[in-house]
Amino acid sequence: MNLIDQVSKCTGLELKEINILPARKGFAAKVEKQGVMMLLKAVELSEERERSLQKEARILQSLSNFTGDLYVAKGKVDGYFWLLRKWLDGKTATKQTIYIRENPTLLGNKRQFIADICQMLEKVVELYDLGYLHGDLQPGHFIFAPDGEMHLIDLELTVDSREPNPIYRGALVHYVPPETAAGMLAGSQEIPLDAVSEIYSFGAVVFYLYTRVVPVAYSHSMEDPSYDFEFNDMLQAVRSGRVRSFAQAGATPFAELEYILQRCLETDRAKRYQSFSELLCMLEEINVMMDEA
Template sequence: MSADFIKRINDATGMELNVVKNLPTRKGIALKVEENGTEMLLKAIELLTDDKTATPRTRSLQKEARILKEIHSLTGGLYVDSGKVDDHFWLLRKWLHGKTAFEYMSYARTMPCSLEHKRRFVEDLLQMLKKVMELYALGYLHGDLQPGHFIIDPEGRFHLIDLELAVKANDPDAAYRGALVHFVPPETASGMLVDDQHIPLDPVSEIYSFGAVAYLIYTGVVPVAYGETMEDTGYEFPFEEMLKAVAQGKVRSFAQAGAEPFPELEKILMKCLKKDRRQRYQTFEQLEECLVKLINELNRD
């Protein structure tokens, strides 16, 4: 299928793409390809299908293509091309070399966590938050923040990728069905439990997700305890049970996660992760201000 599909794209576009390797994907096709030594990511999904789970995926891929074209200043010109070939929609973007935030910031999980590592970790969190804020300034909320969607390239530049679930900010009719359970806020988890197709998404929801991402990167485990005890770090639970735990706000402390103490950071993240959204930071700028203040305090130590 891969070779035949690539041939059809090449015939339609005049490109000379070659398959490097197949990539795992939930639906459709994902390939690492190259043309004249330039590596790219090719994603495709069938347009005509009776699969109800594939239809939203098709719309999501088309949306990502549209957003990548629109906000090329944020993505560093990742977008290459997109279109329809026979019964498939495809998106081609440049291959982004680098490490995920979880890999890049693994220094924070070394024991003991030094003052230097604490400073660096908060500085890196600020760089991650900056990308979220840049996307919001361009009119979008990411909707699927997770460690693997923050990529740090070999030059140390931070990138926020995978915009399939992004929504237009302040759009009450935006189609949003939730994202990866480990990082969605309680209000989103509640919507996912009833299969709401238009779950509200705003900066306060996104701030929870950012806090959950930062928590996992620092502690190595997700913030919500899915098991019977707060110390149980297992993930092997039915999806609905995990959603219920998120909706109930079962957020564990750093100590319950077995993480190195960092009370100043923990205080900030716990505010991000409040079950009651009114108790969280209400704007990205408020969260940024607290992280900057923490950096200044660490620099005085």
């Protein structure tokens, strides 16, 4: 009996496989029950990722208003921990914002881009106000749903800001701040995470969405967009603050946005925006300035 059949038996849902999905570790599949699409994720018991998937299950249950009531069920079977949630239709932030990369000089596109990234930041703030830091901000984790709602998904690395010493080992190298990169290099299990760290990560996400290039240059050339390098070498580049400009990324100038992002991406934490509200106000001001120009 395969995993989907076993979960079907546990839940009584008689799940039908639609397709198997790529998974960094473990198992993932799109399944359905009488036309209702769902996502099934599973990892082997006792693995490090089991703890993360358990955490995501708890958050999906406890923050149903934030997550859009996606939780369906969880359990253990045949050496696996599994999580079943409703399927979420929509566009990732990269697909949603393709217009800005296709025509970055169009004023309407600039206005829409600022509106879109403000909506993304508001979702980060909503989670923060509930007592959590996402911990793994990246373009694919922001979903623009067809109904206009914004979703922030993949909560496996989320940190409870009220917990004294939460387990946090870092996230995708392209979007982590220098202090997190330093902790990852040291192999720390309790890397500190706060709003100032998340502000860097959000800035890195927006930099990528506008330029289609990650903000940190991993090679000796600031203009080289490649990232086929050793993992620790990339972490070292992040830690040293090798953040490129829009011009070095080959992107069309957008001075007002670049100023804000470069401050988000400061190596010195004290020079970054110190609150989400300050950052949001600065982003919203861009559209005001464009209206007055």
